[in-house]
Amino acid sequence: MSAPTLNQFQMQVSELLLRHRSLLDVMSKFGQSGASVNRAVTKAVTDCGCIELNARKQEYSDELNLExxxxxxxxxxxxxxxxxxxxxxxxxxxxxxxxxxxxCNQLDIKLDDVIAEEYKKCSTLGLFNLT
Ligand SMILES: [Zn+2]
Known part of the structure; x- marks a missing residue:
């Protein structure tokens, strides 16, 4: 099976009748699942230990170029x-x-458009779209 397109994925999600669920429910699930992503990253550090986090202040300078x-x-x-x-x-x-x-389905937004517009934005802003 080849990789599904974003459109196919969006249609599949839509077929699972989520359109008829409460917007509030979907918003809450979206937030929770985002927190679970961060939790999984944290567990990779603190439970498994396969990655380590050694955070310190970033040394920025105004004339920083790409390299x-x-x-x-x-x-x-x-x-x-x-x-x-x-x-x-x-x-x-x-x-x-x-x-x-x-x-996106509930708000009638195409995932394809979201990615296309973000892609365009990133191409324009380039490196300094980091924040
Ligand atoms: Zn691990």
């Missing part, structure tokens, strides 16, 4: 997500995407 920024800015992650944590993270991200899509 300089790539060298200077840090994700503060060391290690790599293991297979188990990757599966959990993908599953939580999928649930979050599901409810984001359900919200």
């Amino acid at each position: 300089g920024a790539k060298e200077t800015l840090q994700s503060h992650i060391s290690g790599a997500v293991c297979e188990h944590c990757r599966d959990v993270l993908k599953s939580e991200l999928g649930r979050n995407l599901f409810y984001m899509t359900a919200l």
Whole structure:
């Protein structure tokens, strides 16, 4: 099976009748599933330990160019997500995407348009669209 398009995914979510659920319910699920994504990342650090977080202040400068920024800015992650944590993270991200899509359905917004417009914005703003 080839990868589904965003449209196909959006139609599938719509067929699961979420359109008829309360908007408040979907909003709440969307928020909860976003929190679960962060929780899964946290557990990768504190329960599994496959990644470590070593956060410190970022050293920005005003004349930072693309190459300089790539060298200077840090994700503060060391290690790599293991297979188990990757599966959990993908599953939580999928649930979050599901409810984001359900919200789009209820508000008559096309996921395709959301991505296309964000893509355009990112192309225009480039590197400094980081915040
Ligand atoms: Zn892990």
